[in-house]
Amino acid sequence: MLQNNPELKSKIDQLWNKFWSGGISNPLTAIEQITYLLFMKRLDELDQKRQADAEWTGEKYTSKFEGAWIPPEERNWPEAEQRPIDKRTLRWSEFKRMQAEEMLQHVQGRVFPFLKDLNGAESNFTHHMKNAVFIIPKPALLVEAVKTIDEIFEVMEKDSRENGQAFQDIQGDVYEMLLAEIATAGKNGQFRTPRHIIKLMAELVQPQLGHKIVDPACGTGGFLLGAYQYIVTQLAIKADTKNLAPDEDGFVRTSVAAALTEKAQTILQESLYGYDIDATMVRLGLMNLMMHGIDEPHIDYHDTLSKSYNEEAEYDVVLANPPFTGSIDKGDINENLQLSTTKTELLFVENIYRLLKKGGTACVIVPQGVLFGSGKAFRDLRQTLVERCDLKAVITMPSGVFRPYAGVSTAILLFTKVWGPQDKIAKPATEHVWFYEMTADGYSLDDKRSKRENFGDLQDIVVQYRARSPATDTDRTAKYFMVPRAEIASDTSNYDLSLSRYKQDVFEEVQYDKPGVILDRLIQAEVGDLDEAELVKVQDGIVRELLELKGMVG
Incomplete structure (x- = not known):
């Protein structure tokens, strides 16, 4: 858990303090803006990893940052008036090197609109990102936030290497810390179920590839990820994947990529469904699952107790x-x-x-x-x-x-x-x-x-x-x-x-000393080792009353 990595916790606290001092004090608003940045960072890293894996295995992979991107508002313009943007400039690893003013303008005007448009106009993700806004107001805050998130990822990767904890679990810890701020602010019901409890519940249910799985109040998607990771681990075990060791909670879990064929990945994509009544949570849940390799999550805005929900x-x-x-x-x-x-x-x-x-x-x-x-x-x-x-x-x-x-x-x-x-x-x-x-x-x-x-x-x-x-x-x-x-x-x-x-209930029989023995012990505590004759001479009120009581009980 995050609390057991003081360096990581310290970095998260620093990030919160930067947003607070930068004018974004509402915890839910801050979480949403931080998540957008985490998503930009993770999207770049995952894309580069998939490119490297494809080169190694010979499989075909088309980078999300390959080619040109035309902003949605320009797509109906005459071609001569359109201003295509080189997608490579939208990578985290590219824009983080910009100067403060240029970076803020670039992220606000290009990177964030690209993020909202990521899966195309018809996707669930694009639908729920339609009303999302990037509201980091100051260039200095964005620069500091980008720098701190880079440092957070470095600590996460170090922790993953040294302690054997899956990267996505550490990332989950980061969410746990962020969501703790919502609870502190009194945002009713919005807190993350501890990861080890989710693992326990998945272990009891034992979901299988092909099962249709739902969380009707999914928040940031923790249970859906728990089911996903359990299924992936079972596939890895069946494929005789080596070096699968229990994690810090005693559960065997492995990385998202292990033992996943294209067919299995497709089946899993169509297996996980989540609903929530908070539009912000829906967006966070979508991005959380996408950061774990689920390209088209089925997370939607719905009150599953309402008349409009009939499944x-x-x-x-x-x-x-x-x-x-x-x-x-x-x-x-x-x-x-x-x-x-x-x-x-x-x-x-x-x-x-x-x-x-x-x-x-x-x-x-x-x-x-x-x-x-x-x-x-x-x-x-x-x-x-x-x-x-x-x-x-x-x-x-x-x-x-x-x-x-x-x-x-x-x-x-x-x-x-x-x-x-x-x-x-x-x-x-x-x-x-x-x-x-x-x-x-x-x-x-x-x-x-x-x-x-x-x-x-x-x-x-x-x-x-x-x-x-x-x-x-x-x-x-x-x-x-x-x-x-x-x-x-x-x-x-x-x-x-x-x-x-x-x-x-089990009641154990307790043997007590006789009253006279207990009184002797109390008297000795008061006056020490005196014989009977010396005790009679003692005029202390407490001792006198104890002697009288002893005489009464025998």
């Missing part, structure tokens, strides 16, 4: 940490959602169930209140999870997992859709639910979130989940155990899914 039974996998924003306007809720509530934490889970194809699996983070809330909507949702889905696992997490953004206690729900909303249930889908009490995630649970020497419970969760069995996971005093559906569905349970309802 159902579309996806094989849902990975999500939807925002817990309280309530929404009842008039805006999609009529297909049957829960009688305006609470988003309940509506999102119901919607995720509806988005799944039959046989599709979801892994979603919810506040723990969803597990035991007493209202009718809470109970109805849990009944749906238990009877219409195969509820495979409930993993409770300690409240510190989302610090420093939030201290709410959360849980991971893992379920597979068996019966649709309109199906008559022939048999309840769940037979047993596996519970696990995560007490540590490999990081300190305070605001610093410092890395610990071990992986916490992460790897144990994966191992024990895959080996789970109703015959063996019966010890209700352990960290993990299985509970039969009949017990969960009983009248007294009310479909309660809180771990504490089923876990049995």
Whole structure:
């Protein structure tokens, strides 16, 4: 995690301070402008890398910076009046050498318009970038920002070489630090799920090449990247790629390029879908995925709880940490959602169930209140999870997992859709639910979130989940155990899914000394080693009262 690289954290802080002192103090605005610059830098580096790879392998690759570019507003002009721009001048490595005034004019007037037009007029990226603006106002700020971002990339590359962490994961850490500023500013719900939790959830779901995957509240696309990287790693393992070692969280992950054929890349491009209600987050998510080699991400602006969103039974996998924003306007809720509530934490889970194809699996983070809330909507949702889905696992997490953004206690729900909303249930889908009490995630649970020497419970969760069995996971005093559906569905349970309802506490018998022995110890602490005769002579009030008490208890 970023917090464990003080040099990188220091550079990010410097970048924030430069934007703040340069007149851009709104955290979300600053993040968007910083992301544009990060994207320009990463686009140049990825393009150069792909050119070098193509020369090495003999494959054909056309650089994004090859040839001439005509700004969109000039394309309908007479040819003689058009002013084609050499695309090479739009590279980060070219314009960073310009003088301050020239650089600002060049980036504002040429590089940023080229960026917005990158995938052509019909692309999703161009559509969402249409209203994007480059608002860095001062030449000095741009020069300093470009210099600091170059330094950040140097630290990221050094960290990748020395610690074996994938470059895109370090880049994710940079986003985590940037997004922390949104949380600090109170931007509701916009914070990044810790990367190691995303890896854990992908490991539990095990998405495969060809699965259609969605995050209905995707933010910057962290879960989509987590699924992408899991699939790429599995392809690399099948291709017998060497030197695949566990990362700092104990998960095996490899680079985007490894073992990806052109066919696999095409399938993956059509596999990942994300939606968000914040236009800025949509742009950040698009650029984030594009920086990881996904050229045409399917991330779009949509309120997936609203009447305008009608997808159902579309996806094989849902990975999500939807925002817990309280309530929404009842008039805006999609009529297909049957829960009688305006609470988003309940509506999102119901919607995720509806988005799944039959046989599709979801892994979603919810506040723990969803597990035991007493209202009718809470109970109805849990009944749906238990009877219409195969509820495979409930993993409770300690409240510190989302610090420093939030201290709410959360849980991971893992379920597979068996019966649709309109199906008559022939048999309840769940037979047993596996519970696990995560007490540590490999990081300190305070605001610093410092890395610990071990992986916490992460790897144990994966191992024990895959080996789970109703015959063996019966010890209700352990960290993990299985509970039969009949017990969960009983009248007294009310479909309660809180771990504490089923876990049995262990009470150890403690042997205490007799009262007389304890009193002797207290007296000795007051006066030291005196015999009985000397004790009688002591007139101290505390000692006298202790002696009287000893005489009473014997």
